[in-house]
Amino acid sequence: MIQHQIEACTKVPSMKEILLVGFYQPNEALSHFLVSAQQEFKIPIRYLQEYAALGTGGGIYHFRDQILSGSPEAFFVLNADVCSEFPLLEMLAFQQQCGDPHSFVMLGTTANRKQSLNYGCIVANTETCEVLHYVEKPSTFVSEIINCGIYLFTPAIFQHIGEVFQRTQQELLLEESPNGWQRAEVIRLEQDIFTALAGRGKLYVYKTDGFWSQIKSAGSAIYASRLYLSQYSQCHPERLAPNSLGGPTIRGNVYIHPTASIDRSAVLGPNVSIGKGVTVGAGVRVRESIILHGASLQDHTCVLNSIVGWDSTIGRWARVEGTPSDPNPNDPYAKIDSETLFRDGRLTPSITILGKCETPRRSPGPGCGMGGSLGSPSWDFPAGSPS
Numbered sequence: 022m023i024q025h026q027i028e029a030c031t032k033v034p035s036m037k038e039i040l041l042v043g044f045y046q047p048n049e050a051l052s053h054f055l056v057s058a059q060q061e062f063k064i065p066i067r068y069l070q071e072y073a074a075l076g077t078g079g080g081i082y083h084f085r086d087q088i089l090s091g092s093p094e095a096f097f098v099l100n101a102d103v104c105s106e107f108p109l110l111e112m113l114a115f116q117q118q119c120g121d122p123h124s125f126v127m128l129g130t131t132a133n134r135k136q137s138l139n140y141g142c143i144v145a146n147t148e149t150c151e152v153l154h155y156v157e158k159p160s161t162f163v164s165e166i167i168n169c170g171i172y173l174f175t176p177a178i179f180q181h182i183g184e185v186f187q188r189t190q191q192e193l194l195l196e197e198s199p200n201g202w203q204r205a206e207v208i209r210l211e212q213d214i215f216t217a218l219a220g221r222g223k224l225y226v227y228k229t230d231g232f233w234s235q236i237k238s239a240g241s242a243i244y245a246s247r248l249y250l251s252q253y254s255q256c257h258p259e260r261l262a263p264n265s266l267g268g269p270t271i272r273g274n275v276y277i278h279p280t281a282s283i284d285r286s287a288v289l290g291p292n293v294s295i296g297k298g299v300t301v302g303a304g305v306r307v308r309e310s311i312i313l314h315g316a317s318l319q320d321h322t323c324v325l326n327s328i329v330g331w332d333s334t335i336g337r338w339a340r341v342e343g344t345p346s347d348p349n350p351n352d353p354y355a356k357i358d359s360e361t362l363f364r365d366g367r368l369t370p371s372i373t374i375l376g377k378c379e380t381p382r383r384s385p386g387p388g389c390g391m392g393g394s395l396g397s398p399s400w401d402f403p404a405g406s407p408s
């Protein structure tokens with residue numbers, strides 16, 4: 022998810038640095054990713070950890086000195102859980118056209134009326150695109166234009182966040198019975214900042230018709246992967262696997278990491294992504310799936326609508342299948358629904374995920390490395406059995 026965002030950022034000519042802001046303790050996988058992304062994209066990338074979840078506004082406010090070091094004219098803020106074409110250059114050009122080069126720009130897209138309620142909703146001036154009214158996840162319909170969680174700010178945004186911070190701090194000090202857990206440092210960009218900025222000639226929306234989706238649930242990763250693969254077919258066809266003599270059969274858009282070893286009798290696609298060092302045996306069929314690095318699909322396995330986690334092994338003849346959870350294909354504005362795992366006491370049908378277990382397990386069977394699954398029941402096969 023983040024790699025696509027980093028790649029998009031590096032296409033902005035004067036981009037100097039990328040900062041990842043989060044409240045998670047960095048782990049080995051993140052540190053390793055940062056090192057390899059810096060090498061690949063040749064740009065400094067740093068992870069800044071908040072001491073607590075400070076909200077989208079509070080997080081950038083806390084690290085404002087780091088963001089402003091080097092005196093940038095402007096900077097982008099991207100929600101990490103979205104996939105998109107990331108039209109950052111277009112947003113920059115649009116900001117110059119707005120009349121006020123110090124204005125803030127948010128990316129907007131169209132949703133259908135029902136699903137718009139799950140997002141930030143924007144009412145804008147049809148001619149100038151100024152945001153006149155902003156409501157975060159309204160309970161009744163406000164607008165079909167939704168906030169994509171991709172912003173272009175100038176340093177002036179910190180004055181607005183700072184005002185909210187000061188005000189909240191004052192209010193908390195004056196409270197008669199303060200509840201210790203409420204902090205002035207927690208600031209939400211949407212409710213606390215955008216709602217107040219709307220209608221003040223400061224905030225504009227740049228509408229995109231390009232692809233965009235939230236990646237809130239694990240299931241939406243397969244959908245997001247399809248969107249990126251289809252973008253590759255337009256902009257980077259060289260990244261997609263071709264059908265070549267002596268190679269596996271490729272159907273539709275398929276990505277194969279150069280280090281993966283694929284048997285020529287395997288059939289892959291559409292919408293398949295095969296990671297680093299993956300082994301795919303004879304007669305294997307994979308469709309609508311992501312196979313993460315180090316995984317091994319032994320001969321004649323069938324993997325459909327699933328994510329196979331790092332270093333998993335799927336034994337010979339096993340069938341691993343999930344249920345697709347794509348948006349309604351007949352509605353051009355439909356978005357993917359981020360379903361809860363259980364609804365009315367029942368498991369919501371979803372894709373299958375084989376996870377990697379972080380702690381070493383005592384006796385992993387040779388035919389199975391399944392750490393667990395999300396959206397489908399997990400199971401273990403007896404060691405050595407054809408599964």
Ligand SMILES: Nc1nc2c(ncn2[C@@H]2O[C@H](COP(=O)(O)OP(=O)(O)O[C@H]3O[C@H](CO)[C@@H](O)[C@H](O)[C@@H]3O)[C@@H](O)[C@H]2O)c(=O)[nH]1
Pocket residue numbers: 042043044071073074075076077080099100101102103139140141142157158167168169170211235
């Ligand atoms: N660093 C940091 N990031 C946070 C925090 N809380 C949330 N985030 C990140 O901020 C982004 C927005 O998450 P939420 O605040 O949970 O909002 P949302 O339900 O995803 O809705 C947002 O995104 C929609 C588009 O996907 C928008 O439509 C909506 O208006 C809003 O911006 C996500 O990438 C999430 O990981 C925090 O305390 N600290």
